[in-house]
Amino acid sequence: MLEKVDAVNSVINNFIWGVPAMICIIGVGLYLSFRTRFLQIRKFPYAMKVTFGRMFKKKEAGDGALTPFQAVCTALAATVGTGNVAGVAGAIAIGGPGAIFWMWISALLGMCTKFAEVTLAVHFREKNKDGDYVGGPMYYIKNGLKKHWQWLAYLFSAFGVLTVFGTGNATQVNTITTAIDSALFNYNVISENQVSTLNLIIGIVLAILIALILLGGIKRIGQVTEKLVPFMAVMYIVLAIGVVLLNVKNVPTVFASIFEGAFNPASVTGGVVGSFFMSMKKGVSRGIFSNEAGLGTGSIAHACADTRKPVKQGFFGIFEVFVDTIVICTLTALVILCSKVPIGYGEAAGAELTISGFTATYGGWVSIFTAIAMCCFAFSTIIGWGLYGVRCIEFLFGTRVNKPFMLVYSLVAIVGATMNLGLLWSIAETFNGLMVIPNLIAVFLLSGVVVKMVKDYFNGIETY
Template sequence: MSFTDRLSGWLSDADSFVWGPWLLIPLLLGTGIILTIRLRGVQFRKLIPALRLGLLDRSDDGGEGDISQYQALTTALAATVGVGNIVGVATAISIGGPGALFWMWMTGLAGMASKYSEAFLGVRFRIKDAKGNMSGGPQRYLERGIKGPLGKFLAWFFMIAAVIASFGIGNMTQANAVSENLEESFNIDPMVSGIIMFVLVGAVLLGGISSIGKVTSAFVPLMIVIYIIGGIVVLCINASEIPHAFGLIFSDAFTGTSAIGGFVGSGILMALQMGVARGIFSNESGMGSAAIAAAAAKTTHPVRQGLVSMTQTFIDTIIVVSFTGLVIISAGVWDQGKERAGLMTSDAFKEALPGDWGGHIVTISIVFFAFSTILGWSYYGERCAQRIFGSHATVPYRALFTCVVVVGATMELDMAWTFSDLANGLMALPNLIGLLILSGLIARETKAYLDFDPELKASAKDVEKFLIDAKSPWSMTSAADAQSMR
């Protein structure tokens, strides 16, 4: 047995343990449910105002930060809406059956409360770093919010796992999916794809978060709209199969799926495991990653940015993931087996659209989705690397991250996915524990602010008066006051 085979086996065993029925799955779903209860279903009550604030208002005038709320949203969406929405969904269904999509939905709905909470904390405990940039996320709020050795341990655990994960979920799997689909559709050599991505990623990363924010705000909405329009066309063509697709999704979620075609069969536990694992891969709720981008946003209050960030999970899972899953299942290509998972969505589009249009739409979508995710995750990993090694780590991290794009483009897909799942799980563990410990603070401060501003329309002056009257420990300039805490 070769070293690669042994390494693949070790990664698979560790991944099965972390994502097993007694560790991350109950912790992930349980945390989302507990936060949903403590926040009184904030993801359902405040979704419409949050969408308006993030997508229509776009900015929080008077707030301090490095980028606008909209740019923070699109940066996080760039990292969130990636190949997990196309290849990840297909992989989940190819292994767990159509029922895996149901559990992706459940993970997303519960995860909206987790995404809100971690973004809230990201702003609530952010500081300014030595260069004057906002710095926040689990690496900050776990240590500052949870006093003593436990908070410090959780923060460092998260930082190390996040740096590792940035090379997996945010790099190798994205580059791999791009190269595979470009080779399938346009016969482009994976090495060529890797080199082109290397040049483009390196060029954007030179400008830091401001450059990333400008690039993602320009094309992230467009790429999502193009993909969804393509999905709508396919679903209209397959309209007669949609009721059957929903029937499979709901029935197989609780009964498992029999072997059929290239599909080897799946029990309820596998559908649950794949749905939750790929769900968190897709929307990243509970991982803490989006809180890093949220902390850079110009906002007048942590609740406002938390609600804007919460909409990422809704857009990612309830909209984009749903289109992918329904297209695959309604087209009848879901049972081809996991060997075809990387190309399953493309096959579904090809079944419905004439000529090569279907494959080209998916390939172009994957290129944009993956490129945007690489950019978003480069920022996440960089912030954690800076926290571990200091500000001098920025350039070496960017250089290494850019080089790994080429590695990802030319490696085997199975190992890349396994590595990413494992890294995601290790990253989520300390963050989920921290969210549970800090859930009381989140609930109290959320209730206080929403009682004052239920429609999220308060001006910066009104918010400032509220903060003073409430004797809030957070203020619009509190990050500057904490600059010395590095």
């Protein structure tokens, strides 16, 4: 039975992340870039100035809202996760080093897409019965498009609810248990017979922590993510830069392999990965899986920001994709490629390939720090996607289902800790792709609104 499900899902996955996804993601990104005159490049210094400037301003958010910094941390909590570690490793193994080039291209276009998503989410948001700001693709479809497009909002929300249990929770918990088990097993702290018991305990502890944070509401989520995200990002970036500096002599060769492999993968992988399209597909799909530009999910967190300027908040979308993909994903790729660890091209690979890059450079002791980083990445993703799931199910059934959903979502952590999730990873990627379709249709149709808002903002007449 599982083999049949896997086969059917594989067909759907290959179709969604094949030509349709390439056309939708790259096409809409290009369309938005041209319509805004490549805002993400033209106004990149301004975007960095605005985002960094607002991050360090101490301010309290109003009731039912987050500060702009908490909003970006909550969005980054969901985006900076195992996709940055396991996803990049998988892209290199299946698509060759050239996949990183296509990841950069998808990020460059994705900056503009995410800018549009965040701007629309803040502009078309609402306040729910609890007094919280709610927004995201379902709300900019509902409030921005005509009634005959409303079905897209319900489609996005339904896909979102189905996705969060896999992408946002079970697979992330599985990553946490794997990281902890590996670190403890390497130091002979536990035996093989104790692994299953330890995983169950980890699952129960995580379920309790997730429930406490999510049930505490939007304020508690913001308080956790604004502390966790900077800590985990800085720790990982410092460790990764250390690997690059210690292997700096390999950097020119690595960049050459990335650029050459983007158009001629076989020349770099020895013929194992010979398809230009496979390199492109893996780079784009893993890039989107990591930075979520095109999914629209990050805009759900940004819609909670205590701000009256949608365009100004939109620049956080540019900052987010830049940090997630151009900085963190690139560093992960350099850790793998500069350290010269063996790569089984054409074979599935995950976090273990990235970790081997760290241990090959620093030695076995660093596995403790990589385990901590992986746990932080995965846990932050669980919290961020928990918020996304709550907003999606609330859109479908109202606020009365929020708390029951949070409890069910928390308990899924126990499943993720104790079961083999090979198939679930694949299904999660499929639902990720399905979420892209209704969102990008809406962003494309509302692109004129974004262009007008950008013009008004820079002309000093923003009145939203």
